[in-house]
Amino acid sequence: MSTVRSAETATPPDVLARPAEPHAEQAAGPGVAVAVPPRRGPARAALRLLRSELTLTFRRPRNIAMLIVLAIVPVLIGIVLRVVGGDGEAPSLITQVAGNGLMLTFVALSLLVQLLLPLAVAVVAGDAIAGEASGGTLRYLLTAPAGRTRLLAVKFVNVAIFGLVACMVVALAALVTGFVLFPVGPVTLLSGTTIPLADGLLRVLIVTGYSAAGMAALGAFGLAVSTLTEVPIGAVAATVVAVVFSQVLGVIPQLAPVQPYLLTSWWASFDGALRDPVATDVMTQGLLVFAAYTVVCGSIAWGRFSGRDITS
Amino acid sequence: MTTGEGAHEAAPPRVASRPASPDDCSIVSRGLTKRFRGGQVAVDDLHLAVPRGSVFGFLGPNGSGKTTTIRMLLGLMNPTSGGCEVLGRPMPAGLSAALPKVGALVEGPAFYPYLSGEANLRRYDAADPAADPRTVTSRVGSALDRVGLGAAAGKRYRAYSLGMRQRLAIAATLLGPRELLVLDEPTNGLDPQGTREVRSLIKEIAADGTTVFVSSHLLTEVEQMCTHVGVMRTGRLVAQGPIAELRDGHALRVRVESPQPAQAASVLNQLGLADVRTGVDEVTAELGAVAPERVVAELVGDGVSVRGFAVLRPSLEELFVGLTGEGFDVDG
Known part of the structure; x- marks a missing residue:
């Protein structure tokens, strides 16, 4: 840009001849009907873009289909548990469903958070930038101008909200199914104590929020992958493969030292919410891992996207 | 008027009738160069000067570097060396100040196939932080009407014909008050009637004082609507200036x-x-x-x-x- 600067200073007569305020003339210029755009708050403009993003995400048939599948699975789990009944060999959480329908929520989330929820989040996150690039819409968003950092931030918030909604859909479907198929009452926790139903619902909220935080971290990872390619399906596949690979690493006993660093190890670590009082130590650690993944992946995404040549 | 092969080596091509003052220009580039990673030089030492209020035809065969130039002007690509200014702002640093006043059509239309034409325009409007959401309905409506798509506003983009898609892309450039339109091959895919309509639309827009920078590989198209031309050849600007002067320079x-x-x-x-x-x-x-x-x-x-x-x-x-x-x- 230095050449531009120097050349500009090389034409002093023009500079002197012009009015001091360069926009005064052009605004008053004959026939140029260009109003000075009103200064609107950047936060409001970002919210507007986010709203547009959310509308696209939640109206897209593919995403709606994924949410429907996520709602059906807890119902199926509930029916299976109801039909098979609690046999003593199943894990403790699952046997408890027979005793209290509320427990179905925890069962459903701890099962789905391992693969089906990550899959849905990976689709939305992997598609975020790569999908716009492959469709050519990225160039029009950027010349609008959406701003690269702003667009990336909005995309991340959108993915995080989608993850939250997906977790809520699972929790709600499980809650309704549990209430319909099983007796509901005061909840007996893993620690053996019994809490009132309202308190139990609060625990459901905590677990849902924790799961959503884990999905947001995955969303940041998917978004970073999405900035590396113009092929959305490639970004989605890469994200899912990373999840599966990480889970494989997570079950190999010899790799125990590595496991605390894996994102997948922490997704279902919300047992603490089922104890009395709530055991926050493990969950706090989990949230810190999620935050670390979000920051690192977010930085990679920004570093890659902010200066890149858009050739699509 | 500087023409011919030696132009880029000696002095930058100049607009002879007006002094090439950067203040009179909507687009200025100095030594703009883009070398791709493979070593291919797509744009080589470009000195563009697009006068304010002109209809500037950016001519050149396919593959001569027109679109790469436009991508650099719009901040989508970074130049390897040199720089450019759009509406007096250096790009890409001044992007957020300049681009709300620029309507751009780059390398053909691109929209969301599952959204209607109207919803697509709303989507792009939402991406512009300078756009006022309170007036979006009327602005989208008038942009659609202007390109003759008012009746098809509610139809999904997927169902649009090639010509309708091209029109919608032009409508997207008219969403706000613009000082500059950058149109890359705006008549691609249009039938002769559509081409004529686009041409008269461009003249109409230019009559309002908006600068129009239109790239094309169709000479007749440019000849009929442009006041100025720049001619590209293998990444180099071989001539630029008012179209009449370019003609005068050549023997009758x-x-x-x-x-x-x-x-x-x-x-x-x-x-x-x-x-x-x-x-x-x-x-x-x-x-x-x-x-x-x-x-x-x-x-x-x-x-x-x-x-x-x-x-x-x-x-x-x-x-x-x-x-x-x-x-x-x-x-x-």
């Missing part, structure tokens, strides 16, 4: 139709006309500084029977072939 020729071509030729030679070529029943020559009416008078005075007489203006196509040394649509 006269054509004399006569059953006595040899006699006519000798008269033209006596008048000092250069490059006299004799054909069957016709003679052509460069007119130079001689007035055409004098040529006719001399011919008749010498008893040459003249059946037809014409002053030939070089078409833009001929000028272009002269500048680039080759025909259109063949560059690699």
